[in-house]
Amino acid sequence: MLKKYTLLILLLTGWLQVYAQDAYQVSGGIYDSLDREPLAGATITVKGTTTGTTTDAGGHFSLTTNAKIPFVLLVTYLGYSSQEFTIADRSPGTLSLSLNPQQFISQQVVVTASRRPESFMKSPVTIEKLDIKAIKESPAPTFFDALESLKGVQMTTLSLMYKVPNTRGFSGTTNSRFLQMVDGVDNISPGIGAPVANAIGPSDLDIESVELIPGAASALYGLNAVNGISNMKTRSPFDYPGLSVAQKTGVNHINDPLQPARLFTETSVRYARVFKNRFAFKINADYAQGYDGIANNLRDQNPDANTSVNLTGSDNPGSDLINVYGDEGSNRKTLTLNGKNYSVSRTGYAEKDLADYHLRNLKADLGLYYKFDGDKQISYTYRIGRVSNLYQRGNRIQLDGLQIQQHNLEFKGDRFFVRAYYTRENTGNSYNLRPLGENIDKAFKNNDTWFNDYKTGYLSAIAGGQNDAAAQHAARAFADQGRYQPGTAAFEQKKQELIKINNWDQGAALIMNTAFAHLEGQYDFSTYTPGFQTLAGFNYRNYFIEPDGNSYVNPASYLDVSRTNTQFNYYSYGGFVQVTKLLFAEKLKLIGSLRADKVQYYSPKLNPRIAAVYTFAGDHNVRISYQNGFRFPTLFESFSYVDNGGIKRLGGLKVMSEYFGVIENSWLRSSQDAFIKAVNTDVNKNGLSQDAAILKNKDLLVKSNYGYIKPEQINSFEAGYKGSFLGGRLFVDADYYFNIYKDFIGQVELTRPNNGTIGANDSTIYAAYDKSQSKIYRMWTNSTSIVSNQGASLGISYAVYRKYQVSGNAAFATLVKVSEADALIPAFNTPKWMVNLSVGNNEVFKNAGFNLSWRWQSAFDWQSPLANGTIPAYATAGAQFSYRVPQLSTSIKLGATNLFNKRYYQYEGGPVIDGFYYVTLVYDPNFKKK
Structure with a gap:
């Protein structure tokens, strides 16, 4: 018995000795490679494990590990290139490790361009990225505002909190050609047919990065992504736990002749917690209020x-x-x-x-996450936003209590994901x-x-x-x-x-209660296709439209009044496959993809994309791509039904508008106006009788040749280059594109006589002069022109000295051809030139940084249902100074946009944009993480 205990004690002692030998401490300091300043808050992990720690205020760290020699320490820090250090000795002594400032994003990974992780430098299409560092250093008050500094991005400001991004032309106040996602989830407003800016998106406390593709991406994403997409990636609670709080206070309307100075405030709170590295949750809440620019x-x-x-x-x-x-x-x-x-x-x-120019936006989200063994994770996210501000569609709209809710359930692993989400909106007390x-x-x-x-x-x-x-x-x-x-x-x-009456011929209420359900998935089949990277995915979406008698009616009710209040649907589905092949020691990457989409009421459409990326001389990359894409009519473009001021607005689907006979029997409204003006001139100046003047000018009336709406099509060619010089201190990104559009979707006003058939006899021409004998319709239809546009952009960033960085970008865009006279000429609405410049240093002295920016854009013509005109050129400057207190995990930022308060506007009928000056105080225990 004694021998057994002796043997057990010896075995236990031996095990403890082995464990004691395996468990040892590694310590040292992390420093800036340029000035040897300690980096507080740097993250050190043993590569391939969950063992890790962070540096203290003096840049020091200490961790205990059981890793076998040799092992690798991975060190990351915001604004610096990640570094790996090999530990080959059990007694390495006190380490002194240096990180190199990362001036640019050339070493980063992007996902959005090919729907899988790849090098930013080797993306097959133009892609822009805002990381945490760029967001923090921007003079813009929010990350969403900072998108305007990206190469080729045009912002249209509807409101201080409602900005519409667009790229590569054909901008508008409701951009249905640009897809906006949060963690891959479309955050469109179902009824409006476009995102409501960032009304239900992440706050600055929860944003990790934004990836933006200018130009067509519908071959992979479908969903009308023909002018570009953006994907906002939020912070994982596993990587960013703890409590974070931000308070922003600003002021605008300085020296405004129409309004005294007004305060703006925004309060954000984020809390995340992890349990045993398996379960985590996060909660975000954000409330902003202020006073909008006046139109x-x-x-x-x-x-x-x-x-x-x-x-x-x-x-x-x-x-x-x-x-x-x-x-x-x-x-x-x-x-x-x-x-x-x-x-x-x-x-x-x-x-x-x-209008009520008081702005209010309350939004919140809850995320629950669970990790399984291996790489799999399931999550549920709920988002809700309630917003009151100004918006513009065909007219200026007062959004008052617009509410959007979204539920998202997702299961994913390294090679796949499946997600299902449901979005519902309620326009509250909004009005036109x-x-x-x-x-x-x-x-x-x-x-x-x-x-x-x-x-x-x-x-x-x-x-x-x-x-x-x-x-x-x-x-x-x-x-x-x-x-x-x-x-x-x-x-x-x-x-x-009146704002409670849901009939625009009698009142002004805007009522929409619409929703959609979306299911999509993706799987990486590369392990089953040796030598090729193969990716495939699918999606299904179904809209649920609640008839309100003004914005929407059930078209079946035209013939069956019992279905007036019956919900109806609008569905679509599709899928894609993408194959990538690497050749010549991975210097050449070839990508081919094919997407098929089927939308209710339309035949299936195929969207191909082919692309190639060639890497030479180390870090120089050229790319070329071609793709075909389709934009299907939105819900409002398909089914709208609005009476307003004697004008009936109708969706372009045959099922929606055939009942009224407008497509078959109408004049162009523009020709009617010209006809009436000519008749009046002949009566007033030439002494003709009214009847004689009508007969004389009847040939000015032009019968419409527009048809029922169909998908818009784009063929896009793009070439580009990304490269770095001078040991990575100089980064260059250039691109050129040429687009051809067919069947451009837009609105045209048509006049239908109450009686008679146009061309059959002359009786209808009197109805054209006497508006009481005719009815005006605003129809969604397609342009009869073939339209092409082209453009180019260039971005350069240069690390001048130590941590000083100078960056600039310029974008050129122009219409090339409109093939024929067309009453529905698509509104290009884009400046020929846009330029951004900035200079900054995130460590001009210890824990303090600054950034100065300047933006200029040329004058351009604007066309919209509300107003046409020329938008004057403008230049605006921005500035920010920030100071960090690492010991308190706190930073303060003083910023200004439109620093010199030079008033301008970005579209006809839009608000005047003046200076905005703010201070932001942030407490964030994760604010130094990569």
């Missing part, structure tokens, strides 16, 4: 309406001012006064009297500013009464000896007597009444 453009869009009677400028009674609503074409009438014809519009109300202005006017006095009173007031003024111009002003004042006045209780009461 008060009073330029007349109908300046020539009364030139035949010499009434122009402020004397024009038929004016249509951009940011005044209620004076549009549908609120205009031709009046015969003293034997002459005048175009007269109602007075309308300025946007600043109808144009019908609001129109219907406040009509609530005070209907159109017939008002125009009769205008005639009475005019004739009275003429009888009193006033001249024509003065009589027009007197007539308006007489007709407007008793009108609701902004700022009064009666005005506000009527406004609140």
Whole structure:
């Protein structure tokens, strides 16, 4: 018995001695390779294990490991290249390890370009990336605002918290050609048909990086990604645990003649926790509020309406001012006064009297994560956002309590993922500013009464000896007597009444309760295809549309009224396969992919992509690619049903609009306007009778040749280069693209006579002159032109001295060809030149950094249903200074955009953008992590 215990004691002693020999300590310090400054918060792990630690305030670390000699220490730190150090001795002594500042992102990995990890330098298409370092050093107040500094990115500012990114032309206030994702999940608003900026996206505390592809990507992503995609990657709770808090306070409207200075605040909280390295969760909450830029453009869009009677400028009674609503074409009438014809519009109300410029955005998300043995993980994410700000579609829209919710369940491993998500929106108390202005006017006095009173007031003024111009002003004042006045209780009461009425011919409410469910998956088959990397995936989406009688109706209800309130659907599905082959010692990468998509009401479409990347002389890479892509009509483009100011807006699907016979029997609205103007000129100046003038000018009327909507198609060619010089201190990225578009989707206004068939007899031409005998429709359809555009961009970054970095990029874009005259010429809406420059140093002295930026873009033409015009060129500067307190895991950032407060606007009808000055205080125990 004693021998047994003796043997057990000897074995246990031996095991303890072995363990004691295996478990030993490694310690040292981590320093900057340039100035030997200690790096507090650097992460040190034993490669291939979970053993690790971080450096203290003095850059020191100590860890205990059982790893077998030799092993590798992996050291990472924000703003520095990751380094590996081999430990070959059990007693290495006190280590002194140095990290090299990483000035650029050339060593990073991207996923979005090929839907699998690959070198940023060897991406087959142009790709831009914002990492944590770039986000922290940007003068922009948020990471989403910082996207504008990326090469080739154009931002359209609808609101201080609603910015629409676009690349490579054909920009708009609702960009349905640009796909925006969070962790691979589309965060589109179902009814609007585009993302609501970052209303339900991550806060700055939870963002890790953003990858952005300018240009077509639909061969891999489908889902209408023809102008570009962005993917926002959030922080994993396993890698970024703990409590983080941020407070931003800013001010705008400095020296604004329309508004005194206003405060902006944003509070963000993030908490993440890990349990036994298996289960983790994170919670984010963010609330922002402020006061928006004011849209008060009073330029007349109908300046020539009364030139035949010499009434122009402020004397024009038929004016249509951009940011005044209620004076549009549908609120205009031709009046015969003293034997002459005048175009007269109602007075309308300025946007600043109808809109609420107070901004509010409350958003939150919850993520639950569980790791299985091996590489597999399951997660559930819930996001919710509630936003109130200004938005623009065909008209300016007041979003008031728009709410979007999203549930996402995902199971993934190294070679696969499957995710299912569900998104639902509710527009809350939102309303449309144009019908609001129109219907406040009509609530005070209907159109017939008002125009009769205008005639009475005019004739009275003429009888009193006033001249024509003065009589027009007197007539308006007489007709407007008793009108609701902004700022009064009666005005506000009527406004609140109308924004609850869901009919734009009577009220202004915007009601959408739409949703969609999405399922997609992907698998890497490379282990089964030796010599080739093979990737395949699928997706399915189904929209659930709740008819509201204004934005959407069930088209089946045209023939069966019992289905008026019945929910209906719109589905799509597709899949892709991608094959990659590496040749010549992996210097040449060839990629081919093919995608098939089927959308309800349309035949299947195939999207191919081929690409090649060649690496030479170490770190120089050239790429070339071609792809075909399709953009399918959005929900609103397909099924919209809106009555507004005498205009009916219809989705372009045959099932939606065939009932009204517009496609088959209508004139172009633009030709009708030209016809009416010519008739009035002949009556006023040439002395013709009205009937004679109508017959003389009837050939100006053009019958529409537009058809029912179909998918838009793009053929895109791209070539590019990425390379580094001077030992990695100089980075160059250049690209060129050429796109050909066919069947461009857009809106055109058509006029259908109430009776008769166009061309069958002359009776319909009288309906074209007398608007009461015809109906105006705004239809979603396709351009008949073949359109091409091209462009190029160049980005350069240079590490000048120590940690000083100078960067710049320039982008050129232009329309090449429009093949024929077309009433639906696609709006390019893009400056020919955009330039960004910056200079900065994240360690100008210990724990302090700065960045200065400058952006310039050239003037360009803007076209939209709201307004057309030329957007002036502008230049704007930004600056930020930041200071870090590593011991407290805290940083402070002072920043400014539009530093010199030079006011500008980015589209016709949009808000004025002025200076924004802010300070952000962040507590984040992970703020130094890579």
